[in-house]
Amino acid sequence: MTARTLVTGASGQLGTGVIEHLLSSFKMPASALVAGSRDPGKLKDIEARGVETRKADFDDENSLEAAFKGIDRLLIISTDALDGAGTRLRQHKAAVSAAKAAGVTRLFYTSMPNPEDSLITFAPDHLGTEEAIKSSGLDYTIFRNGWYMENLFMALPQALASGQWYSSAGNGKIAHIARDDIARAIAGGLSAPAAENVIHTLTGPVAHTTEEIAALASNATGKPLSVVHLDDAQLAGGMAEAGVPAPFIPTFVSFDANTREGKISMVTGDAATLSGVEPTGLESFLKANSAVLSG
8 A cells, every 4th residue: 555644734824835846856656645624625725736634623632633643654744733721732632632542553743942941822732743743653754844934024124124123032043944845855855765663853044143144134124123122021021012922921921031141052964865956045135135135
């Protein structure tokens, strides 16, 4: 029987990218691929390419076990349930349990860098999921995805518009990586022959400080941008004054604190090794997206 691979969260941006690279970059036959989503109706374009689609609802363990039947390799893309009530970890544990019950051979999971020593508020979700995977007895590959370059779109356009970027990241560094480079690397890992249990940390090629990122963004857009260095409390207060919903503020502040403390400064070659392609550099990415940054 031909081994089959299922990608959960297939209607999301990362899931769609992984499937595209599996089909196009790594020439996986559509017949060997299954796309899972809580709403399979969103997968019509993927289905039109010959890929089977299945309902995979992380809040319904029975649907997960049914979706995972006959699957050899399963990619669990972490859900976006960040309600602070433990929902995401519960969902992930349900997926791991269903995978084991369904007879999945190897689990793949999208985690985050350094979850065992991170200040990010949702790091325990990822650490708990990794522990559940390891305890399951199933073979596994864990992708610890670095911060997307696209995440900078949440801050840089507004900062460039005002000329000031408020940050408590200090001189900490971070090696952002483009979402498409992560998707290609994950597809490479899914396509590779079976290996020992392994954890890959996917980062961009260079780690930058906030000051360096600001300079690159300014150069890409022609707009001046200076960094205003704050402490965490000042940053949180400024976010509150700007109308950021209170439940989100601790998480946003934790990103900067984590960077400042050097907990996400790592640079690895894992993405290039898995994909066979060097990841996009931040300078090139910002120049290519100058129109988006300029608003």
